[in-house]
Amino acid sequence: MSKILDSEFRKNLYTSLVEAGYDKKEAQKIVGVKYSVALKTFLVEKLRAQADNVENDKEELILSVQEYSDTLSELTKMNEFLNKEKNSEKSS
Numbered sequence: 347m348s349k350i351l352d353s354e355f356r357k358n359l360y361t362s363l364v365e366a367g368y369d370k371k372e373a374q375k376i377v378g379v380k381y382s383v384a385l386k387t388f389l390v391e392k393l394r395a396q397a398d399n400v401e402n403d404k405e406e407l408i409l410s411v412q413e414y415s416d417t418l419s420e421l422t423k424m425n426e427f428l429n430k431e432k433n434s435e436k437s438s
Contacts, residue, residue: 348384356381375431382424389417 349355356377363373392409399406 350380350384351388378424378428382428385417385421
């Protein structure tokens with residue numbers, strides 16, 4: 347699993363970027379993009395594994411409904427945040 351999925355890692359990354367001289371908004375965007383990509387990859391990998399289990403008549407649950415719902419909700423929030431940032435940059 348990608349380190350960026352860990353909230354403490356994201357906080358430390360953001361702090362390190364700001365300390366390195368990045369603007370706070372730019373640091374948020376960098377962390378947000380990385381996090382969004384990792385969430386999407388995580389979800390796609392889990393869904394593919396679950397589909398493989400179904401195709402091979404395995405009844406093992408790879409991704410619970412709650413985990414799917416939580417991850418999809420978080421991914422939606424991140425996409426909204428990143429699109430909001432993109433739109434505010436265009437209007438500036």
